[in-house]
Amino acid sequence: MAFGHSGFGGVRVGTSGSMGTDDTSEPAAATITPYEDGPLLVRGDFALVTPSGERIDARRGTVALCRCGKSALKPFCDGTHKAIRFRAGTTREG
Known part of the structure; x- marks a missing residue:
């Protein structure tokens, strides 16, 4: 089941550490x-x-975290993945 337009399923992380x-x-x-x-x-x-x-101040309830490793705002995404044509190279099995 796709979540949003990502093509991958989302993961929920519960307050007690449970995941689903x-x-x-x-x-x-x-x-x-x-x-x-x-x-x-x-x-x-x-x-x-x-x-x-040490806590990192996210300042909001929704953040985008960098996966390409090239963001100038790490750990946050700054859109660089588009400029460098980043490809995650993984697919969801199942």
Whole structure:
């Protein structure tokens, strides 16, 4: 089942750490949607932290996280994936 226009299913992450697919009926704290050859779109109640555990201020309830590695605003997407014609190189099985 596709979620949005990504071509991939979204993943819901619950507040207690439980995870499910986009067709679950359980409420989720955040929904993460990988956009084909683009960013990860994170919606909902979530926290971004550095590898050392420091909080990153997202300033909003929806953010786009970089997957191409070339954003000047890491960890956030700045659209560079389009300019460099980034290809994720993965497909969803199943």
